[in-house]
Amino acid sequence: MVIVLIALVSGLIGGFLASSKGKNVFLWFILCAMFPLVGLIILLFSKNKAAQAALPAGAYDAARWNTLVSYDPELKAAADRLAPYGQSYVDQLARDFLALGDKAYLARIADQIEQAAKNEAAQRRDEVVAHGDFRNVSWTKYGDGTFVAEMPDGHREFRSMDDLRAAVSNRR
Numbered sequence: 001m002v003i004v005l006i007a008l009v010s011g012l013i014g015g016f017l018a019s020s021k022g023k024n025v026f027l028w029f030i031l032c033a034m035f036p037l038v039g040l041i042i043l044l045f046s047k048n049k050a051a052q053a054a055l056p057a058g059a060y061d062a063a064r065w066n067t068l069v070s071y072d073p074e075l076k077a078a079a080d081r082l083a084p085y086g087q088s089y090v091d092q093l094a095r096d097f098l099a100l101g102d103k104a105y106l107a108r109i110a111d112q113i114e115q116a117a118k119n120e121a122a123q124r125r126d127e128v129v130a131h132g133d134f135r136n137v138s139w140t141k142y143g144d145g146t147f148v149a150e151m152p153d154g155h156r157e158f159r160s161m162d163d164l165r166a167a168v169s170n171r172r
Helices: 001-020 023-034 036-045 062-071 073-085 087-100 103-126 161-170
Strands: 128-135 137-142 147-151 154-158
Touching: 001 023, 001 128, 023 036, 023 103, 023 161, 062 073, 062 087, 128 147, 128 161, 137 161, 147 161, 154 161
Parallel strands: none
Antiparallel strands: 128 137, 137 147, 147 154
16 A cells, blocks of 8 residues: 555656656656656656757757857858858858758858859849939839949949938039
């Protein structure tokens, strides 16, 4: 009777511990009931399943990546090479490199990401976002944020509307 009571109490404690750690309650109830001391010790020292859960899709270990980049000149050069295209491309480099974990693939990964960034930039460049007129100068804004104006001396490209306004105002 005492053995059954110990098994039941141990199983209940094991079930509650398993539940709090995100583990299979029934399995740990049975294990702790059959092997009271051993099962409870193992369960007490096991990690929470939530702590062991994988990162969400698309996420990466930023602390690990930043440490690697700070100590490895090749990784830093690859990240710096992709930075002008936007943080999303650097993040992609981090995810892909950390997934493989082999520097032999670094150049290939960076080249493919850079090519994808160039292709996407070219597609954005071709998208007309807006047209307008400023002091009798027609302009077009493209998807990449650049402005092209029909100036008296030909077409000129500007990085912002402020640059375009300054150029038009200075020509008078």
